Amino acid sequence: MKIKVRKIKEQDYEVVGKIHNKAFSCIGQTKESFQDSFTSHTTWVAVSGNKVIGYIQSKNKKTTVYCTWFAVDKKFRQCGAGKRLLRALMRHTKKTKAKKIQLETRNRFKPAIYFYLQNDFDIIGTRVGLDSDTMILLEYQFKK
Numbered sequence: 001m002k003i004k005v006r007k008i009k010e011q012d013y014e015v016v017g018k019i020h021n022k023a024f025s026c027i028g029q030t031k032e033s034f035q036d037s038f039t040s041h042t043t044w045v046a047v048s049g050n051k052v053i054g055y056i057q058s059k060n061k062k063t064t065v066y067c068t069w070f071a072v073d074k075k076f077r078q079c080g081a082g083k084r085l086l087r088a089l090m091r092h093t094k095k096t097k098a099k100k101i102q103l104e105t106r107n108r109f110k111p112a113i114y115f116y117l118q119n120d121f122d123i124i125g126t127r128v129g130l131d132s133d134t135m136i137l138l139e140y141q142f143k144k
Protein backbone atom coordinates (compact mmCIF):
# COMPACT_ATOMS: atom_id res chain seq x y z
CA MET A 1 0.00 0.00 0.00
CA LYS A 2 1.39 3.40 -1.00
CA ILE A 3 1.20 5.85 1.90
CA LYS A 4 2.12 9.53 1.85
CA VAL A 5 2.41 11.88 4.81
CA ARG A 6 1.65 15.60 4.66
CA LYS A 7 0.56 18.45 6.96
CA ILE A 8 -3.14 18.55 7.75
CA LYS A 9 -5.44 20.77 5.64
CA GLU A 10 -8.74 22.27 6.76
CA GLN A 11 -10.64 19.83 4.55
CA ASP A 12 -9.14 16.93 6.59
CA TYR A 13 -10.48 18.11 9.97
CA GLU A 14 -13.72 16.13 9.72
CA VAL A 15 -12.15 12.78 8.80
CA VAL A 16 -9.30 13.16 11.28
CA GLY A 17 -11.89 13.98 13.95
CA LYS A 18 -13.70 10.75 13.09
CA ILE A 19 -10.51 8.65 13.30
CA HIS A 20 -9.75 10.29 16.66
CA ASN A 21 -13.25 9.66 17.94
CA LYS A 22 -13.22 5.99 16.92
CA ALA A 23 -9.77 5.37 18.41
CA PHE A 24 -10.33 7.26 21.67
CA SER A 25 -14.06 7.29 22.47
CA CYS A 26 -13.15 4.60 25.03
CA ILE A 27 -11.37 7.33 27.02
CA GLY A 28 -14.04 10.00 26.53
CA GLN A 29 -12.64 11.77 23.46
CA THR A 30 -15.02 13.19 20.86
CA LYS A 31 -14.33 14.68 17.46
CA GLU A 32 -15.71 18.01 18.75
CA SER A 33 -13.28 18.12 21.69
CA PHE A 34 -10.43 17.55 19.24
CA GLN A 35 -11.20 20.29 16.69
CA ASP A 36 -9.51 23.19 18.56
CA SER A 37 -6.16 21.39 18.54
CA PHE A 38 -5.82 21.66 14.74
CA THR A 39 -4.89 25.33 15.02
CA SER A 40 -2.85 25.16 18.26
CA HIS A 41 -0.84 22.01 17.47
CA THR A 42 1.08 20.61 14.51
CA THR A 43 -0.71 17.75 12.78
CA TRP A 44 0.33 15.46 9.95
CA VAL A 45 -1.91 13.02 8.13
CA ALA A 46 -1.19 9.74 6.37
CA VAL A 47 -2.91 9.44 3.00
CA SER A 48 -3.50 6.34 0.88
CA GLY A 49 -4.89 7.23 -2.55
CA ASN A 50 -7.12 10.18 -1.68
CA LYS A 51 -8.10 8.78 1.71
CA VAL A 52 -6.81 10.12 5.01
CA ILE A 53 -6.09 7.00 7.10
CA GLY A 54 -4.29 8.35 10.16
CA TYR A 55 -2.77 11.34 11.92
CA ILE A 56 -0.10 12.33 14.42
CA GLN A 57 -0.17 15.53 16.42
CA SER A 58 2.46 17.32 18.47
CA LYS A 59 3.27 20.42 20.47
CA ASN A 60 6.76 21.94 20.88
CA LYS A 61 8.00 22.98 24.30
CA LYS A 62 11.61 24.23 24.38
CA THR A 63 13.80 21.10 24.32
CA THR A 64 10.93 18.61 24.09
CA VAL A 65 8.35 17.82 21.45
CA TYR A 66 5.23 16.25 22.96
CA CYS A 67 3.29 13.85 20.82
CA THR A 68 -0.24 14.60 21.97
CA TRP A 69 -2.41 12.29 19.84
CA PHE A 70 -1.69 9.58 17.30
CA ALA A 71 -4.00 7.09 15.60
CA VAL A 72 -4.47 5.13 12.40
CA ASP A 73 -7.89 4.05 11.15
CA LYS A 74 -8.40 0.46 12.37
CA LYS A 75 -8.81 -0.93 8.82
CA PHE A 76 -5.37 0.40 7.85
CA ARG A 77 -3.29 -0.55 10.90
CA GLN A 78 -0.12 -2.60 10.63
CA CYS A 79 0.47 -1.44 7.05
CA GLY A 80 3.25 1.01 7.96
CA ALA A 81 1.17 4.22 8.23
CA GLY A 82 2.05 4.65 11.91
CA LYS A 83 5.76 4.33 11.21
CA ARG A 84 5.58 6.91 8.41
CA LEU A 85 3.71 9.36 10.63
CA LEU A 86 6.23 8.92 13.42
CA ARG A 87 9.09 9.50 10.97
CA ALA A 88 7.47 12.80 9.90
CA LEU A 89 7.34 13.87 13.54
CA MET A 90 10.98 12.87 14.00
CA ARG A 91 12.06 14.85 10.92
CA HIS A 92 10.18 17.88 12.23
CA THR A 93 11.72 17.50 15.70
CA LYS A 94 15.24 17.32 14.26
CA LYS A 95 14.71 20.76 12.72
CA THR A 96 13.82 22.30 16.10
CA LYS A 97 15.90 22.83 19.25
CA ALA A 98 14.22 19.83 20.83
CA LYS A 99 16.39 16.88 21.74
CA LYS A 100 13.63 14.45 22.58
CA ILE A 101 10.06 13.38 21.88
CA GLN A 102 7.88 12.49 24.83
CA LEU A 103 4.40 11.07 25.04
CA GLU A 104 2.04 9.39 27.40
CA THR A 105 0.05 6.33 26.54
CA ARG A 106 -2.03 3.88 28.53
CA ASN A 107 -1.34 0.37 29.65
CA ARG A 108 -4.49 -0.74 27.82
CA PHE A 109 -3.18 0.51 24.43
CA LYS A 110 -0.95 -2.54 23.95
CA PRO A 111 -0.29 -2.21 20.16
CA ALA A 112 0.87 1.37 20.76
CA ILE A 113 3.30 0.24 23.47
CA TYR A 114 4.74 -2.42 21.13
CA PHE A 115 4.92 0.21 18.38
CA TYR A 116 6.84 2.75 20.46
CA LEU A 117 9.29 0.18 21.86
CA GLN A 118 9.88 -1.14 18.33
CA ASN A 119 10.66 2.44 17.31
CA ASP A 120 13.35 2.96 19.97
CA PHE A 121 11.31 4.77 22.60
CA ASP A 122 12.16 4.09 26.26
CA ILE A 123 9.67 3.80 29.09
CA ILE A 124 10.74 6.51 31.54
CA GLY A 125 7.89 6.42 34.02
CA THR A 126 4.38 5.40 34.96
CA ARG A 127 1.61 7.07 36.90
CA VAL A 128 -2.02 6.43 37.76
CA GLY A 129 -4.31 8.63 35.64
CA LEU A 130 -7.39 10.46 36.91
CA ASP A 131 -9.58 7.65 35.58
CA SER A 132 -7.38 5.03 37.36
CA ASP A 133 -5.74 3.87 34.12
CA THR A 134 -2.01 3.19 34.31
CA MET A 135 -0.31 5.87 32.21
CA ILE A 136 3.06 5.10 30.63
CA LEU A 137 5.52 7.88 29.85
CA LEU A 138 7.76 7.16 26.86
CA GLU A 139 10.68 9.09 25.43
CA TYR A 140 12.77 9.09 22.26
CA GLN A 141 16.17 10.81 22.55
CA PHE A 142 17.95 12.16 19.49
CA LYS A 143 21.64 11.49 19.25
CA LYS A 144 22.88 14.90 18.02
Ligand SMILES: CC(C)(COP(=O)(O)OP(=O)(O)OC[C@H]1O[C@@H](n2cnc3c(N)ncnc32)[C@H](O)[C@@H]1OP(=O)(O)O)[C@@H](O)C(=O)NCCC(=O)NCCS
Pocket residue numbers: 023069070071072073076077078079080081082083084103104105106109110111112114115116118
Ligand atom coordinates in the same frame (compact mmCIF):
# COMPACT_ATOMS: atom_id res chain seq x y z
C1 LIG B 1 -0.24 2.81 17.52
C2 LIG B 1 -0.75 2.89 16.08
C3 LIG B 1 -0.90 4.35 15.70
C4 LIG B 1 0.29 2.22 15.16
O1 LIG B 1 -0.11 2.43 13.82
P1 LIG B 1 0.13 1.33 12.66
O2 LIG B 1 -0.17 1.99 11.37
O3 LIG B 1 -0.60 0.09 12.98
O4 LIG B 1 1.69 1.09 12.81
P2 LIG B 1 2.66 0.36 11.78
O5 LIG B 1 1.91 -0.42 10.77
O6 LIG B 1 3.63 1.35 11.28
O7 LIG B 1 3.33 -0.66 12.81
C5 LIG B 1 4.66 -0.82 12.92
C6 LIG B 1 5.02 -1.72 14.12
O8 LIG B 1 4.28 -1.47 15.32
C7 LIG B 1 4.10 -2.72 16.05
N1 LIG B 1 2.67 -3.02 16.12
C8 LIG B 1 1.67 -2.30 15.57
N2 LIG B 1 0.49 -2.87 15.90
C9 LIG B 1 0.79 -3.96 16.66
C10 LIG B 1 -0.01 -4.97 17.30
N3 LIG B 1 -1.35 -4.95 17.20
N4 LIG B 1 0.62 -5.93 18.01
C11 LIG B 1 1.97 -5.96 18.09
N5 LIG B 1 2.77 -5.04 17.49
C12 LIG B 1 2.17 -4.05 16.80
C13 LIG B 1 4.82 -3.77 15.27
O9 LIG B 1 6.12 -3.82 15.80
C14 LIG B 1 4.81 -3.19 13.86
O10 LIG B 1 5.89 -3.63 13.10
P3 LIG B 1 5.68 -4.87 12.10
O11 LIG B 1 4.53 -4.48 11.19
O12 LIG B 1 7.01 -4.93 11.42
O13 LIG B 1 5.36 -6.03 12.97
C15 LIG B 1 -2.10 2.13 15.90
O14 LIG B 1 -1.98 0.85 16.47
C16 LIG B 1 -3.30 2.82 16.52
O15 LIG B 1 -3.90 3.70 15.90
N6 LIG B 1 -3.70 2.41 17.73
C17 LIG B 1 -4.89 2.97 18.39
C18 LIG B 1 -4.65 4.35 18.92
C19 LIG B 1 -3.50 4.39 19.88
O16 LIG B 1 -3.33 3.55 20.76
N7 LIG B 1 -2.69 5.45 19.74
C20 LIG B 1 -1.55 5.70 20.56
C21 LIG B 1 -1.99 6.32 21.81
S1 LIG B 1 -0.76 7.41 22.44
